[in-house]
Amino acid sequence: xxxxxxxxxxxxxxxxxxxxxxxxxxxxxxxxxxxxxxxxxxxxxxxxxxxxxxxxxxxxxxxxxxxxxxxxxxxxxxxxxxxxxxxxxxxxxxxxxxxxxxxxxxxxxxxxxxxxxxxxxxxxxxxxxxxxxxxxxxxxxxxxxxxxxxxxxxxxxxxxxxxxxxxxxxxxxxxxxxxxxxxxxxxxxxxxxxxxxxxxxxxxxxxxxxxxxxxxxxxxxxxxxxxxxxxxxxxxxxxxxxxxx
Amino acid sequence: xxxxxxxxxxxxxxxxxxxxxxxxxxxxxxxxxxxxxxxxxxxxxxxxxxxxxxxxxxxxxxxxxxxxxxxxxxxxxxxxxxxxxxxxxxxxxxxxxxxxxxxxxxxxxxxxxxxxxxxxxxxxxxxxxxxxxxxxxxxxxxxxxxxxxxxxxxxxxxxxxxxxxxxxxxxxxxxxxxxxxxxxxxxxxxxxxxxxxxxxxxxxxxxxxxxxxxxxxxxxxxxxxxxxxxxxxxxxxxxxxxxxxxxxxxxxxxxxxxxxxxxxxxxxxxxxxxxxxxxxxxxxxxxxxxxxxxxxxxxxxxxxxxxxxxxxxxxxxxxxxxxxxxxxxxxxxxxxxxxxxxxxxxxxxxxxxxxxxxxxxxxxxxxxxxxxxxxxxxxxxxxxxxxxxxxxxxxxxxxxxxxxxxxxxxxxxxxxxxxxxxxxxxxxxxxxxxxx
Numbered sequence: 001x002x003x004x005x006x007x008x009x010x011x012x013x014x015x016x017x018x019x020x021x022x023x024x025x026x027x028x029x030x031x032x033x034x035x036x037x038x039x040x041x042x043x044x045x046x047x048x049x050x051x052x053x054x055x056x057x058x059x060x061x062x063x064x065x066x067x068x069x070x071x072x073x074x075x076x077x078x079x080x081x082x083x084x085x086x087x088x089x090x091x092x093x094x095x096x097x098x099x100x101x102x103x104x105x106x107x108x109x110x111x112x113x114x115x116x117x118x119x120x121x122x123x124x125x126x127x128x129x130x131x132x133x134x135x136x137x138x139x140x141x142x143x144x145x146x147x148x149x150x151x152x153x154x155x156x157x158x159x160x161x162x163x164x165x166x167x168x169x170x171x172x173x174x175x176x177x178x179x180x181x182x183x184x185x186x187x188x189x190x191x192x193x194x195x196x197x198x199x200x201x202x203x204x205x206x207x208x209x210x211x212x213x214x215x216x217x218x219x220x221x222x223x224x225x226x227x228x229x230x231x232x233x234x235x236x237x238x239x240x241x242x243x244x245x
Numbered sequence: 246x247x248x249x250x251x252x253x254x255x256x257x258x259x260x261x262x263x264x265x266x267x268x269x270x271x272x273x274x275x276x277x278x279x280x281x282x283x284x285x286x287x288x289x290x291x292x293x294x295x296x297x298x299x300x301x302x303x304x305x306x307x308x309x310x311x312x313x314x315x316x317x318x319x320x321x322x323x324x325x326x327x328x329x330x331x332x333x334x335x336x337x338x339x340x341x342x343x344x345x346x347x348x349x350x351x352x353x354x355x356x357x358x359x360x361x362x363x364x365x366x367x368x369x370x371x372x373x374x375x376x377x378x379x380x381x382x383x384x385x386x387x388x389x390x391x392x393x394x395x396x397x398x399x400x401x402x403x404x405x406x407x408x409x410x411x412x413x414x415x416x417x418x419x420x421x422x423x424x425x426x427x428x429x430x431x432x433x434x435x436x437x438x439x440x441x442x443x444x445x446x447x448x449x450x451x452x453x454x455x456x457x458x459x460x461x462x463x464x465x466x467x468x469x470x471x472x473x474x475x476x477x478x479x480x481x482x483x484x485x486x487x488x489x490x491x492x493x494x495x496x497x498x499x500x501x502x503x504x505x506x507x508x509x510x511x512x513x514x515x516x517x518x519x520x521x522x523x524x525x526x527x528x529x530x531x532x533x534x535x536x537x538x539x540x541x542x543x544x545x546x547x548x549x550x551x552x553x554x555x556x557x558x559x560x561x562x563x564x565x566x567x568x569x570x571x572x573x574x575x576x577x578x579x580x581x582x583x584x585x586x587x588x589x590x591x592x593x594x595x596x597x598x599x600x601x602x603x604x605x606x607x608x609x610x611x612x613x614x615x616x617x618x619x620x621x622x623x624x625x626x627x628x629x630x631x632x633x634x635x636x637x638x639x640x641x642x643x644x645x646x647x648x649x650x651x652x653x654x655x656x657x658x659x660x661x662x663x664x665x666x667x668x669x670x671x672x673x674x675x676x677x678x679x680x681x
Contacts, residue, residue: 011286014262015311015404021359022393022403024386028375036372042359043370044259060286090308093293105292110497114287136311136404177584197401197408198415198584202304232298236305 003150006038006050008071010064011091011119012057015136016082017041020054023139030143033150052077052149058084058091058119065125072126077149080122081142083135083237087206090135091119092239120240130155134190135204135237141189158188161208162201166192174200175223182233184219185211203237248647249274253655260360260370262312262668267658269643276643281636281662283501291622299325299591299617300411306609306624307405310668312355314405315348315396316602317609319472320624323598324609325411329617331589336579337413339569342472344399344409345600346562346569349471350392351403352603353517353555353562356666357440358385361552364660365447381443384436388559391429395566398422412587420578427570430563434531437560441535444556448539451553452657455546456641458634459510460519461492463601469520469527469561471601477523479544480509486599489608493625505632506625512633515605516665517554518545529568532561548638549664555603591617604628604668628667635665 007017021042023030037047053075059068072078083089094102095118107114122128132138132145148155162183166173169192174181183192183201187208194201220230234242251271257264264285270278294305303321307314319341326333333341359371362385368374375382393403398418400406408414418426463474464483476484476492484492495504507513521528521536522543528536536542536557541550595612605627612621638661646654 011288013308013311013314015308015314018311018355018404021355022389024390024393025383028382028386031372031375039370040257040259040264041262042260043372044363045369046259057286060288064286090293090305091288093297093305094289097292102289102292105295106287106289107497110499114502116287116289135308172584174584177586179586193402194407199407199410236301 002033002035003052004037004047004050005034005052005054006036006047006075007041007054008038008056008067009041010055010057010068010085010122011060012082012084012089014041014056016056016085016132019136019139019142023143026139026143030146034146048074050075052079054079054081055085055122056082058088058121059125060091060117060119061115062117063115068122068125077129078122078126079130079132079145079149080128081132082137083133083204083206084119085122086131086133087237088119088121088124088240089204089237092237093235095119095239096235118240124240131157133157133187133205138190138193159209160188161211162186162188162190162192162195162205164188165190166195166201169196171195175219180225180229180233184216185213203233207238207241248649248651248654251643251647251651251654253651253658255655255659258659258662260363261663261666262310265662265667267639267655267662269639269654269658271643271647274647276640279636279640279643280500281632281639283503283632285502287502291624294611294619294622297619299329299613299619302611302619302622303409303411309624309626311404312352312668313348313602313604313607315344315400315409316600316607318406318409319345320598320600320602320607320609321611322409322411323600324596324611325598325613326596327598328594328596328611328613329589329592330594331412331587333413334579336573336576338472339573340399340414340417341409343566343569344396344406345471345602346566347392347396347399349562349603350559351389351396352666353559354385354389354392356603357444357552357555357559358382358389360663360666364656364663365444365450384439388433388436388440391433394429395426398426410587412589413585414581415585416583417578417581420574423570423573423578427567430567430570433563437563441538441556441560444553445538448553451549452642452660453547454549454638454642454645456548456638457546458637459508459513460522460544461508461513461515461630462520462523462606463599464523465527469524469529469565471520473600476599476606478508478513479522486608487597489597489599489610489625493608493630495625495629501632503626503632504629506630507633512637513630514548514634515627515630516551517558517603518548518551519605520601521545521554521557528557529561529564531564532557535560548634548661551664551666555666591615602627604666605630626668628665631665631667635662635667
């Protein structure tokens with residue numbers, strides 16, 4: 001019998017589920033291996049009987065925790081997909097602010113109508129078995145993770161920084177170009193896709209397991225950068241990981 | 246049979262981007278409740294960008310929406326560039342227009358092929374169509390892949406673009422890559438003709454329903470306005486973009502985490518149908534032919550025809566992309582350095598950027614201090630501008646459906662919501678019908 005899979009989304013842009021749709025013909029191949037029983041974005045049918053749950057988005061409200069716990073109960077394997085779900089992502093930028101002020105900024109005097117708490121990754125609420133990092137996720141990496149899970153293997157996720165991939169790609173270092181980059185401490189696996197396109201690593205895959213902070217400090221000193229430069233960029237995606245909640 | 250009592254509760258409408266609910270309650274033939282709710286978790290972008298640098302705003306606000314991330318990036322860049330008096334080259338302008346066409350194609354094909362087609366063929370999703378209608382599904386996938394490849398080529402990624410930066414591009418495609426893209430666009434035309442024929446054969450499934458409303462879109466004397474133009478309304482004519490707040494008038498309703506909007510009536514509509522109604526004359530020749538196939542001409546007040554307007558726009562985007570690439574080739578593509586970073590003089594100011602994205606007109610409005618730090622931001626999202634119109638359409642449609650079964654009523658209401666192609670993550674997130 002084919003494993004039953006379901007997709008769920010919380011606070012996020014649904015860009016990761018879009019990457020699943022973007023698999024195009026490969027999606028049809030995948031559908032030969034699994035049975036999709038719930039995917040609100042593309043299908044009307046829904047079932048609570050599933051083996052693997054893919055979850056996109058951050059948890060940003062107490063009321064959403066019950067839904068997450070129910071998914072955990074129903075699923076044998078829970079996979080967090082995309083930065084918002086794996087590390088809190090860009091949503092955690094607001095964790096650096098007073099949440100009442102944040103609500104007032106957007107909703108004015110009606111702020112009280114809109115519940116919220118510090119944005120957090122899925123594993124801050126329930127146990128997560130596997131991660132597909134990135135903002136958005138990489139389609140090939142998603143397929144790799146799914147294949148591993150179907151074979152009962154642990155997905156192979158890099159434990160070294162983006163810098164390693166970037167050097168292999170022979171990019172000119174962003175620091176040498178006078179820009180600030182967090183590729184030194186960000187988990188690899190994206191093939192340094194943003195630097196390849198002429199920009200910087202923004203950190204969307206989250207901090208690598210054992211970031212080499214000393215070497216990062218050396219880079220700051222070498223290029224005359226300040227701690228403020230570093231903190232500014234760290235806040236973009238590392239808010240939850242850095243413990244600002 | 247007349248339906249005296251109807252109880253509809255579509256909690257989280259499916260096949261739309263985000264979470265939205267429909268509630269309908271009819272007692273003894275009288276509609277007691279008919280509501281469109283948006284319970285999506287709010288994300289507070291306008292607060293998150295305050296305190297951030299000008300060079301990051303487009304990266305952050307792109308994350309408002311995965312489907313229209315290119316449009317959000319462009320609206321964001323235009324707001325920042327307007328605030329700091331930054332101009333871009335004619336070549337970059339054409340490339341940005343290509344980026345927008347790429348997104349329009351990607352989004353419209355996804356909507357028509359994956360989200361709308363299942364309703365017209367009487368199934369719950371595109372998945373069973375893969376075996377029942379394999380040729381049609383393959384055609385849709387082929388078009389969608391072409392659109393994704395286009396976005397990838399121009400923007401460096403299909404979703405959350407990288408190459409689009411303040412002042413221009415960090416990297417641009419080569420002329421050879423652009424010529425290859427042109428070939429793909431030309432090859433897409435027969436596929437589009439097949440899709441148009443398919444929809445034509447199913448067009449009778451789209452309800453014949455009209456409710457007069459106001460349409461708002463960008464307009465330009467030079468082209469079918471997408472990247473730039475003046476604000477235009479079918480009720481009040483043209484207005485400069487900087488005065489957008491007098492059009493959008495956002496307000497908060499307790500049942501939705503998304504804001505709602507109104508102009509001179511109780512609601513207005515934005516999106517492909519609004520653009521077509523306002524800028525029909527500027528459509529490309531083949532696009533006009535497709536509009537004529539469906540008898541679609543301005544001013545059309547049937548919201549279900551927004552689907553067909555999207556189909557017309559897909560054809561327009563393909564033809565206009567070929568024209569833009571021809572112009573880039575004829576002018577001679579100017580090379581630029583690797584890791585290009587335009588020299589920008591940071592200054593204080595406020596700027597408004599308006600762009601037509603797949604679901605309608607999008608505004609980003611930023612204020613920066615002298616250090617280029619954002620001190621205030623406002624984003625007005627197309628779907629928010631449509632919420633009130635969706636609910637008023639529902640209120641007008643339900644009484645006309647009471648001779649149908651509850652299931653049929655529910656399907657018509659879901660189809661209505663889907664016709665707007667709502668993007669609820671954008672508006673915060675949204676759709677679902679609740680007959681309570």
